[in-house]
Amino acid sequence: MTTRSFLSLCLTAATVVAHGDHSNQKTLAGPHQQLWYNTLPGDGGTQADSVFSGISTFGRLPYAPCLSHKDITYDIAFIGAPFDTGTSYRPGARFGPSGIRQGSRRLNLYGGYNVPLDTNPFNSWATVLDCGDIPVTSYDNTYALKQIEQGHYSILSRSPKTDADKKGPSKAGKTLPRVITLGGDHTITLPLLRSINRAYGPVTVIHFDSHLDTWRPKVFGGSPSEVASINHGTYFYHAAQEGLLRNDTNIHAGIRTTLSGPSDYENDGYCGFEIVEAREIDTIGTDGIIKKIRERVGTKNPVYLSLDIDTLDPAFAPATGTPETGGWSTRELRTILRGLEGINLIAADIVEVAPAYDTNAEHTTMAAADALYEIMSIMVKKGPLSVLEVDPPAEGTHVGGGGDL
Structure with a gap:
């Protein structure tokens, strides 16, 4: 040639x-x-191509400019949200999307087959693309969150590549693609849930984190303004106030933070969460944690999964905004994620990866990529969203309204 x-x-x-x-x-x-x-x-x-050459996309998936080309279709899309101006300790997660992509380069070096889950998310019924990043300003948090919500909704709301003509679990009764977002600090989950709410209504949330992130703004940050009241420790409080969450089906996993006092747990319950402490792995093991999560969220609810990389102990993931010792190992987290097979995951995010604090061996970015590989595998193995049997949210299933900032 x-x-x-x-x-x-x-x-x-x-x-x-x-x-x-x-x-x-x-x-x-x-x-x-x-x-x-x-x-x-x-x-x-x-x-x-060698695995170390070429441009970086997640798992070396094909790149497509989905935001600027509305006719591009897919079943699963990766999209970045490079935002980190809602952090309370160490910034740097704006580089998370590029870092996670770098850490994912060798995911399908040997073909991408997931042995424990008996599936290959890179070679299946699903068309999977990396859609790049949502353009996000670093100068105006309010505007940035609107950009993230609208960018995510643009990717989420179009017809999927597979079963576009079949009924699905969305509010309009349509089948939609799944979207996996690369953060960004954890503030981004609020605009992502706003986008999800537009498509699905209130959803069940599985939240992997060392922190509750349901703090009232007056407790966390002092809430000097409406803009400051929305940050990576309060976004679930706002999500509950806005009616984005299903009540009594949400769960935290991996919690081990200090608190301002027992009242923080009371507020967490108001937001509709149950708690699995990180230390419980010593008594009930990974199987016990998996059982608690599955019993809480059920097998029919549409589920959103949000994974803060600080769920892992800093020994395994040092590159994060607010590290907490006493966390799970990468192996334990991947085992727990695989145990969620069969749950109706409609979307997910991974957040708080700040590559500047990583080791030269890229421990954190590789761990983040591997965790997403498990989530991606679960989605592929479940099949198109058109096959899901879901119960519509009943009246009064979400919490919202009232309360002081």
Whole structure:
């Protein structure tokens, strides 16, 4: 193949992706299938991309500019939300999306097959794309949160690649794609839940974290203004006030933070959460934690999963905004995530990855990528959202209104 014909082939492939024709998804997926035709004299073979070369997308998935091309379709989309101006301790999570992508480069080095879950999320019924990042201003938190909500909703609300014509669990009775968001500090979960609420109504939340994040703003940060009252420790309080959460089905897992006092637990209950402490793993093990989560959220509720990387002990994930010792190991977290197989995960996020504090070995970004690999595998194994049997939210299932900031 001549140099001119090679360039022509590249331009054709780029045009196909840009216009949303993903019939060649299986051809593009994986680092060993994107071939370069060697034009060196006397060498007519082909060479696959190395896992350490090329642009960084999550797991080396195909990239598509989904936000600017409304006709691009997918079943699962990764989208970044590079926002970190809601942090109370160490900033830097605005670089989380790029760091997680870097840490994910070798996920499908050997083909991507998930042995414990017996599935391959990179080669399945699902079209999976990396849609890049939502443009987010770093100068105006209120506007940034609106950008995140609207960007997420743009990705969430379009027809999926698979079963677009079938009924699904959304408020409109349609099947929607799943969206996995790369944070960003944990403040981003509020606009993401606002987007989810527009599509699904109030949802059940599984929240992996070392902190409750349901603090009243007057307790956490002092609430000097409405803008300051929304941060990475109060977003669930606001979500509850806005009616975004289903009552009595939400759960925290991995909690081990200090509190201002026992009243923090009372407020947490008002927001509709049950708590699994990190230390419980010493008495009930991973199986016991999995059982508690499954019993709390059920198998029919549409579930949103939010994973703060500080769920892990800093020995395994030092690069985070507010590290807390005494956390779970990467192996334990992945085991717990796999134990959620069969739950109706409609969307997820991972947050608080701040690569500047990582080791040279990229411990945190790799752990974050591996956790998302498990979540992605669960979504793929569950099948399209059109197959889910869900109960609609009953009257009064969400909490909201009232209360002082």
